[in-house]
Amino acid sequence: MQSVDYTTLVAICHSLQNGYIPSRLEQVYQLDRYTISLCLRSLNHKAWLTVSWHPQAARICIGNPPPRGKDTFTFSEQLRHLINGYALIGVNIVTDWERVIDFQFAQRPNEKPIYHLFVEIMGKYSNVILTSADKQIITVAKQVTADKSSVRTVETSQIYQLPPPLLGETPKLNESLEKWQEKVSLIPDRIDRQLIKTYRGVSPIIAQHLLNKSNILSTKNNQELTQKEWIMLYKNWQNWLITLEKKDFNCRELDKGYTVLDEKANNQDLHKVLNNYYNKQIYQENFNQLKQQISQKVKNILTKLEVKRDRYRDKINDSDNCEIYSNKADLLMAHLHLWKVGMTEIILNDFTTNEPIKIALAPDKNMIQNAQSLYRQNQKLKRAKLAVQPLLEEVQNEVNYLQQIATILTQLDYQESEDLTSLQEIKAELISQKYMEDSQYRGNNTVEESHPRKYQTPSGYEVLIGRNNRQNDILTFRTATDYDLWFHAQEISGSHVLLRLSAGDIPDDRDLQYTANLTAYYSQGRHSDRVPVIYTNPKYVYKPKGAKPGMVIYTRETVIWGQPSL
Helix, strand or coil: CCCCCCCHHHHHHHHHHHHHHHEEECCCCCCCEEEEEEEEEECCCCEEEEEEECCCCEEEECCCCCCCCCCCHHHHHHHHHCCCCCCEEEEEEECCCCEEEHHHHHHHHCCCCCCEEEEECCCCHEEEEECCCCEEEEEECCCEEEEEEECCCCCCCCCCCCCCCCEEEEECCCCCCCHHHHHHHCCCCEEHHHHHEEECCHHHHHHHHHHCCCCCCCEEEHCCCCHHHHHHHHHHHHEEEEEHHHHHCEEEEEEEEEEEEECCHHCCCCHHHHHHHHHHHHHHHHHHHHHHHHHHHHHHHHHHHHHHHHHHHHHHHHCCHHHHHHHHHHHHHHHHHHHHCCCCEEEECCCCCCEEEEEEECCCHHHHHHHHHHHHHHHHHHHHHHHHHHHHHHHHHHHHHHHHHHHHHHHCCCCHHHHHHHHHHHHHHHHHHHCCCCCCCCCCCCCCCCCCCCCCCCCCCCCCCCCHHHHHHHHHHHHHHCCCCEEEEEEEEECCCCEECCCCCCCCHHHHHHHHHHHHHEHHHHCCCCCCEEEEHHEEEECCCCCCCCCCCCCCCCEECCCCCC
């Protein structure tokens, strides 16, 4: 993930100074453990400023309005109490070539600042710190105690100190080519690495930009550069420093990141580019972590339930053989005269087949007592079957439900923020069903609901496909009308699919086949050549009493073969 570098921070500060100074702070909302949103209202417009100290995605940019959920974080509560309603009168980089920004708040514009909100954009060491006018720390997003750092502590009531300065030379516009070249070529190494190591403020993206403009491969050794290449690289180095001095930035989204040093003709909105890029990266990271967590939990529970199910099945199989014990007992009672003291076994012919049967005997019991033991074993197995059968059905229902969840998870890949919302709904569902614990970790306080996938048949009819069990239930029991057709893979887990129709609409074979193919694709049989798919009227789909989310039964179905590969 691309980090916000010094050049980008200068561009952000310049943009905020021009568009939002002065402005009034109307609201503070904390989205998660690493991100707050500040509502700024200037004379011309209102916007939400995202300030994040995320270890991989620390940033400052105008972002999306926060969701309408309840904010329960202490840090944001303290900020609201102290600086809500104050005027933002300045946004400045504290010192050149350092990634620390000072947001200055006063009671009114043109007055001296009463509070400073220092935002440190430094990777995993990023932080947000509110101080008084005399730089005494009032509250901090992330307390840094002596146990965590021997270099610098950040705690309330301390006097705020800047982070230790970065190593490396300070880039200067008046530095000669000879001195600059001497410093960069002092230690033999790749040219991009030496630019980053030698000078402060040079990030990998800046080094790559300078080398691309100079037509030099980043992997080239600095000892192999020709003098012509050195001159060209120095010229682009000077152009970069002039851009920083004049603050003439042009932002553009790249295939893998962004740049603020593009051509003027390609200029895009800086804040939109940053907001879109980091939101996408964070959503994807959160999605992958959450999917891994849920998948592992479901897999572990399924393994335990399948072991329990197999044990119940073995007990029922044993119960099915209970008549063997009563037959043996009958044989013993019919041959009492053959018993002798101390016998451990006896061989008798079966009443029906006349085949010899070996019967084990307890030597300390007579023939009648051994027969009574066998009768008791027969009754015990009969009772066990009656007791175990409902337990087996209950476990099987749980297995079916979790297999449905597992199928949904395997089909869910991150392509848009809707997928992360769907995954969060799956987690909430598992918590409500007591399969996962409701931990104290407070994630994104979103209250938005995900929406089903949408497709169109060849004739233009809409097809809706549930992303999770919540959506499946909504599609089947709330969205569906009597004119629609309900599709599902036969006898295997999969999404509920709805072919939307109006009164009088009759879908042709192409529409039915298209919907069946989608149903097969979004099911456990995705990798099969052909999958049996059923469709019926939604009024013939029922949810049994006490059934788990997404679990239904249906009648009056028609079978059609779906081809997921299509």
